[in-house]
Amino acid sequence: MSKEAAYRRLRGEIPFSLEEAVKITHKLNFSLDNIIFSNTRDFSKFSVSVSAHNPSPLRDYVSVIQKIKNAYIRFESDEEAVYYNASNVLPNSFFLKYEQLTKFRIFKMMFQQMVGSYQQTFSEFELPEDVMVIQKECLYESEKIKTNFIWDEHTFGSFVKNISYIKKLNLIDDFSLKLIKEELNSMMNEIEQASISGKFKSSGQDVYMYISPIIFDTSYSYLKGEKYQICSVGLYDLNYISSLEPDACAHCQRWIESLIRHSILVSRSGEMQRKAYFQKQKEYIDLL
Numbered sequence: 001m002s003k004e005a006a007y008r009r010l011r012g013e014i015p016f017s018l019e020e021a022v023k024i025t026h027k028l029n030f031s032l033d034n035i036i037f038s039n040t041r042d043f044s045k046f047s048v049s050v051s052a053h054n055p056s057p058l059r060d061y062v063s064v065i066q067k068i069k070n071a072y073i074r075f076e077s078d079e080e081a082v083y084y085n086a087s088n089v090l091p092n093s094f095f096l097k098y099e100q101l102t103k104f105r106i107f108k109m110m111f112q113q114m115v116g117s118y119q120q121t122f123s124e125f126e127l128p129e130d131v132m133v134i135q136k137e138c139l140y141e142s143e144k145i146k147t148n149f150i151w152d153e154h155t156f157g158s159f160v161k162n163i164s165y166i167k168k169l170n171l172i173d174d175f176s177l178k179l180i181k182e183e184l185n186s187m188m189n190e191i192e193q194a195s196i197s198g199k200f201k202s203s204g205q206d207v208y209m210y211i212s213p214i215i216f217d218t219s220y221s222y223l224k225g226e227k228y229q230i231c232s233v234g235l236y237d238l239n240y241i242s243s244l245e246p247d248a249c250a251h252c253q254r255w256i257e258s259l260i261r262h263s264i265l266v267s268r269s270g271e272m273q274r275k276a277y278f279q280k281q282k283e284y285i286d287l288l
Contacts, residue, residue: 061106065134071223071230072141078225084256086150088216090159093142094191096135098183103127108162122172143203150210150259156188156281160288181288188285192278198268210263211277222252
Protein backbone atom coordinates (compact mmCIF):
# COMPACT_ATOMS: atom_id res chain seq x y z
CA MET A 1 0.00 0.00 0.00
CA SER A 2 1.03 3.62 -0.31
CA LYS A 3 2.81 5.42 2.52
CA GLU A 4 -0.23 7.64 3.07
CA ALA A 5 -2.50 4.59 3.41
CA ALA A 6 -0.08 3.07 5.90
CA TYR A 7 0.16 6.30 7.94
CA ARG A 8 -3.63 6.61 8.13
CA ARG A 9 -3.67 3.21 9.81
CA LEU A 10 -0.78 4.08 12.11
CA ARG A 11 -2.56 7.28 13.17
CA GLY A 12 -5.71 5.28 13.92
CA GLU A 13 -7.80 7.06 11.31
CA ILE A 14 -8.49 3.76 9.52
CA PRO A 15 -8.46 0.38 11.30
CA PHE A 16 -6.24 -2.44 10.09
CA SER A 17 -8.17 -5.15 8.29
CA LEU A 18 -7.98 -8.68 9.69
CA GLU A 19 -5.82 -9.75 6.74
CA GLU A 20 -3.40 -6.87 7.35
CA ALA A 21 -3.22 -7.62 11.07
CA VAL A 22 -2.48 -11.29 10.44
CA LYS A 23 0.32 -10.43 8.00
CA ILE A 24 1.88 -8.06 10.54
CA THR A 25 1.76 -10.65 13.34
CA HIS A 26 3.41 -13.23 11.07
CA LYS A 27 6.14 -10.79 10.08
CA LEU A 28 6.86 -9.64 13.63
CA ASN A 29 6.44 -13.11 15.13
CA PHE A 30 3.76 -12.55 17.75
CA SER A 31 0.28 -13.89 18.21
CA LEU A 32 -2.86 -11.96 17.36
CA ASP A 33 -4.46 -13.88 20.23
CA ASN A 34 -2.15 -12.04 22.63
CA ILE A 35 -3.82 -8.77 21.60
CA ILE A 36 -7.37 -10.07 21.57
CA PHE A 37 -7.00 -11.84 24.92
CA SER A 38 -4.58 -9.35 26.45
CA ASN A 39 -6.56 -9.22 29.72
CA THR A 40 -6.49 -12.95 30.40
CA ARG A 41 -3.68 -15.42 31.08
CA ASP A 42 -5.83 -18.50 30.53
CA PHE A 43 -5.03 -18.81 26.81
CA SER A 44 -1.84 -19.79 25.02
CA LYS A 45 -1.56 -20.45 21.30
CA PHE A 46 -0.16 -23.83 20.23
CA SER A 47 0.49 -25.08 16.73
CA VAL A 48 0.42 -28.70 15.58
CA SER A 49 3.41 -29.83 13.55
CA VAL A 50 1.45 -32.08 11.17
CA SER A 51 -1.86 -31.45 9.44
CA ALA A 52 -4.63 -33.87 10.36
CA HIS A 53 -5.67 -33.93 6.69
CA ASN A 54 -2.37 -35.20 5.29
CA PRO A 55 -2.88 -38.84 4.25
CA SER A 56 0.84 -39.63 3.99
CA PRO A 57 2.66 -40.44 7.27
CA LEU A 58 5.97 -40.44 5.39
CA ARG A 59 5.48 -36.87 4.14
CA ASP A 60 4.41 -35.93 7.65
CA TYR A 61 7.67 -37.28 9.01
CA VAL A 62 9.79 -35.30 6.55
CA SER A 63 7.77 -32.18 7.38
CA VAL A 64 8.41 -32.61 11.10
CA ILE A 65 12.17 -33.05 10.65
CA GLN A 66 12.28 -29.98 8.38
CA LYS A 67 10.51 -27.87 11.02
CA ILE A 68 12.90 -29.07 13.72
CA LYS A 69 15.85 -28.20 11.48
CA ASN A 70 14.43 -24.72 10.85
CA ALA A 71 14.03 -24.13 14.57
CA TYR A 72 17.70 -24.95 15.16
CA ILE A 73 18.79 -22.68 12.30
CA ARG A 74 16.88 -19.82 13.84
CA PHE A 75 19.03 -20.07 16.97
CA GLU A 76 22.40 -21.00 15.43
CA SER A 77 23.90 -17.50 15.62
CA ASP A 78 22.61 -16.96 19.18
CA GLU A 79 25.44 -17.55 21.65
CA GLU A 80 22.90 -17.73 24.49
CA ALA A 81 20.91 -20.55 22.89
CA VAL A 82 20.31 -23.63 25.06
CA TYR A 83 18.22 -26.67 24.22
CA TYR A 84 16.48 -28.85 26.83
CA ASN A 85 14.98 -32.22 25.97
CA ALA A 86 13.22 -34.49 28.47
CA SER A 87 12.49 -37.60 26.49
CA ASN A 88 11.05 -41.08 26.90
CA VAL A 89 12.15 -42.05 23.37
CA LEU A 90 15.51 -42.28 21.64
CA PRO A 91 16.85 -38.73 21.12
CA ASN A 92 16.88 -37.21 17.65
CA SER A 93 20.27 -35.67 18.30
CA PHE A 94 21.79 -39.16 18.04
CA PHE A 95 19.06 -41.11 16.27
CA LEU A 96 18.96 -39.23 12.99
CA LYS A 97 22.22 -40.54 11.52
CA TYR A 98 21.18 -44.21 11.66
CA GLU A 99 19.40 -45.53 8.58
CA GLN A 100 17.99 -48.80 9.93
CA LEU A 101 16.66 -47.17 13.08
CA THR A 102 15.04 -44.44 10.99
CA LYS A 103 13.59 -47.05 8.67
CA PHE A 104 12.07 -48.92 11.62
CA ARG A 105 10.62 -45.76 13.16
CA ILE A 106 8.87 -44.84 9.90
CA PHE A 107 7.83 -48.42 9.16
CA LYS A 108 6.20 -48.73 12.59
CA MET A 109 4.49 -45.36 12.13
CA MET A 110 3.04 -46.35 8.76
CA PHE A 111 2.00 -49.80 9.97
CA GLN A 112 0.27 -48.26 12.98
CA GLN A 113 -1.47 -45.39 11.21
CA MET A 114 -2.45 -47.10 7.93
CA VAL A 115 -4.54 -49.78 9.61
CA GLY A 116 -5.47 -52.61 7.23
CA SER A 117 -4.01 -50.90 4.16
CA TYR A 118 -0.30 -51.33 4.79
CA GLN A 119 0.88 -54.77 3.66
CA GLN A 120 4.67 -54.44 3.33
CA THR A 121 7.21 -56.18 5.54
CA PHE A 122 10.18 -54.29 6.94
CA SER A 123 12.58 -55.69 4.32
CA GLU A 124 10.18 -54.71 1.51
CA PHE A 125 9.86 -51.14 2.73
CA GLU A 126 12.31 -48.77 1.03
CA LEU A 127 13.41 -45.62 2.80
CA PRO A 128 13.34 -42.61 0.43
CA GLU A 129 16.74 -40.98 -0.04
CA ASP A 130 15.52 -37.52 0.93
CA VAL A 131 14.68 -38.73 4.45
CA MET A 132 18.30 -39.38 5.41
CA VAL A 133 19.41 -36.18 3.66
CA ILE A 134 17.10 -33.96 5.71
CA GLN A 135 17.87 -35.90 8.88
CA LYS A 136 21.63 -35.38 8.52
CA GLU A 137 21.06 -31.69 7.86
CA CYS A 138 18.91 -31.47 10.99
CA LEU A 139 21.52 -33.36 13.02
CA TYR A 140 24.26 -31.01 11.83
CA GLU A 141 22.27 -27.98 13.01
CA SER A 142 21.27 -29.55 16.35
CA GLU A 143 24.85 -30.22 17.42
CA LYS A 144 25.75 -26.52 17.18
CA ILE A 145 23.61 -25.71 20.23
CA LYS A 146 24.40 -26.43 23.88
CA THR A 147 22.07 -29.25 24.88
CA ASN A 148 20.65 -30.77 28.04
CA PHE A 149 19.16 -34.27 27.83
CA ILE A 150 16.98 -35.76 30.56
CA TRP A 151 16.15 -39.43 29.99
CA ASP A 152 14.14 -41.90 31.98
CA GLU A 153 15.53 -45.34 32.80
CA HIS A 154 13.70 -47.18 30.01
CA THR A 155 14.67 -45.16 26.93
CA PHE A 156 16.12 -48.07 24.99
CA GLY A 157 13.74 -50.59 26.56
CA SER A 158 10.69 -48.92 25.05
CA PHE A 159 12.22 -48.99 21.57
CA VAL A 160 13.23 -52.65 21.96
CA LYS A 161 9.66 -53.56 22.95
CA ASN A 162 8.36 -51.98 19.75
CA ILE A 163 10.83 -54.00 17.69
CA SER A 164 9.91 -57.21 19.51
CA TYR A 165 6.24 -56.62 18.81
CA ILE A 166 6.83 -56.14 15.07
CA LYS A 167 9.01 -59.27 15.10
CA LYS A 168 6.20 -61.32 16.68
CA LEU A 169 3.96 -60.28 13.80
CA ASN A 170 6.54 -61.76 11.39
CA LEU A 171 7.03 -58.39 9.72
CA ILE A 172 10.78 -58.22 10.25
CA ASP A 173 13.35 -60.89 9.39
CA ASP A 174 16.43 -61.99 11.35
CA PHE A 175 18.91 -60.22 9.07
CA SER A 176 17.11 -56.87 9.44
CA LEU A 177 16.91 -57.45 13.17
CA LYS A 178 20.67 -57.95 13.26
CA LEU A 179 21.25 -54.65 11.45
CA ILE A 180 18.94 -52.79 13.83
CA LYS A 181 20.68 -54.31 16.83
CA GLU A 182 24.08 -53.23 15.50
CA GLU A 183 22.90 -49.65 15.05
CA LEU A 184 21.35 -49.59 18.52
CA ASN A 185 24.66 -50.66 20.03
CA SER A 186 26.53 -48.09 17.94
CA MET A 187 24.20 -45.31 19.03
CA MET A 188 24.37 -46.33 22.67
CA ASN A 189 28.18 -46.32 22.55
CA GLU A 190 28.10 -42.88 20.93
CA ILE A 191 25.79 -41.55 23.64
CA GLU A 192 27.96 -43.07 26.35
CA GLN A 193 31.10 -41.43 24.90
CA ALA A 194 29.32 -38.07 24.69
CA SER A 195 28.28 -38.41 28.33
CA ILE A 196 31.87 -39.12 29.35
CA SER A 197 33.34 -36.19 27.41
CA GLY A 198 30.40 -33.82 27.84
CA LYS A 199 30.75 -32.83 24.17
CA PHE A 200 29.18 -33.61 20.83
CA LYS A 201 31.89 -35.42 18.89
CA SER A 202 31.34 -33.62 15.58
CA SER A 203 30.93 -30.03 16.81
CA GLY A 204 32.59 -30.00 20.23
CA GLN A 205 29.53 -28.23 21.65
CA ASP A 206 28.65 -28.86 25.31
CA VAL A 207 26.14 -31.58 26.10
CA TYR A 208 24.75 -32.44 29.54
CA MET A 209 23.01 -35.72 30.24
CA TYR A 210 20.74 -36.48 33.18
CA ILE A 211 19.12 -39.72 34.24
CA SER A 212 15.70 -39.27 35.80
CA PRO A 213 14.03 -41.68 38.23
CA ILE A 214 10.69 -40.23 37.09
CA ILE A 215 9.00 -41.96 34.15
CA PHE A 216 7.82 -39.42 31.56
CA ASP A 217 4.33 -39.55 30.07
CA THR A 218 5.67 -37.96 26.85
CA SER A 219 8.62 -35.91 25.57
CA TYR A 220 9.16 -32.24 26.33
CA SER A 221 11.47 -29.77 24.59
CA TYR A 222 12.42 -26.19 25.32
CA LEU A 223 14.74 -24.08 23.18
CA LYS A 224 15.64 -20.60 24.36
CA GLY A 225 17.97 -17.85 23.24
CA GLU A 226 18.54 -14.16 23.75
CA LYS A 227 15.55 -13.08 21.64
CA TYR A 228 13.44 -16.16 20.98
CA GLN A 229 12.11 -19.21 22.77
CA ILE A 230 9.94 -22.16 21.81
CA CYS A 231 8.54 -25.16 23.67
CA SER A 232 7.17 -28.45 22.34
CA VAL A 233 5.28 -31.42 23.73
CA GLY A 234 5.26 -34.84 22.03
CA LEU A 235 1.97 -36.03 20.60
CA TYR A 236 0.87 -39.24 18.83
CA ASP A 237 4.39 -40.66 18.43
CA LEU A 238 5.32 -38.54 15.40
CA ASN A 239 3.51 -35.29 16.01
CA TYR A 240 4.04 -32.53 18.56
CA ILE A 241 2.46 -29.27 19.58
CA SER A 242 4.64 -26.20 19.96
CA SER A 243 4.25 -22.65 21.20
CA LEU A 244 6.14 -19.37 21.18
CA GLU A 245 3.93 -17.96 23.93
CA PRO A 246 5.94 -16.74 26.97
CA ASP A 247 3.53 -18.33 29.47
CA ALA A 248 3.59 -21.71 27.75
CA CYS A 249 7.39 -21.62 27.46
CA ALA A 250 7.78 -20.63 31.10
CA HIS A 251 5.58 -23.51 32.20
CA CYS A 252 7.56 -25.99 30.09
CA GLN A 253 10.83 -24.58 31.42
CA ARG A 254 9.68 -24.98 35.03
CA TRP A 255 8.65 -28.58 34.38
CA ILE A 256 11.98 -29.49 32.79
CA GLU A 257 13.94 -27.73 35.54
CA SER A 258 11.96 -29.69 38.14
CA LEU A 259 12.95 -32.92 36.37
CA ILE A 260 16.61 -31.86 36.39
CA ARG A 261 16.50 -31.21 40.15
CA HIS A 262 15.43 -34.81 40.74
CA SER A 263 17.82 -36.29 38.17
CA ILE A 264 21.46 -37.40 38.25
CA LEU A 265 24.02 -35.63 36.06
CA VAL A 266 26.12 -38.28 34.29
CA SER A 267 28.14 -36.01 31.98
CA ARG A 268 31.72 -35.76 33.20
CA SER A 269 30.46 -36.94 36.60
CA GLY A 270 28.29 -39.62 38.20
CA GLU A 271 30.50 -42.40 36.86
CA MET A 272 28.86 -45.19 38.87
CA GLN A 273 25.34 -44.12 37.89
CA ARG A 274 26.41 -43.68 34.25
CA LYS A 275 27.88 -47.18 34.05
CA ALA A 276 24.80 -48.68 35.68
CA TYR A 277 22.48 -46.86 33.28
CA PHE A 278 24.27 -47.92 30.11
CA GLN A 279 24.64 -51.47 31.36
CA LYS A 280 20.87 -51.56 31.78
CA GLN A 281 20.37 -50.25 28.24
CA LYS A 282 22.74 -52.93 26.90
CA GLU A 283 20.62 -55.56 28.61
CA TYR A 284 17.55 -54.20 26.84
CA ILE A 285 19.30 -54.39 23.46
CA ASP A 286 20.53 -57.93 24.17
CA LEU A 287 16.90 -59.03 24.46
CA LEU A 288 16.74 -58.77 20.67
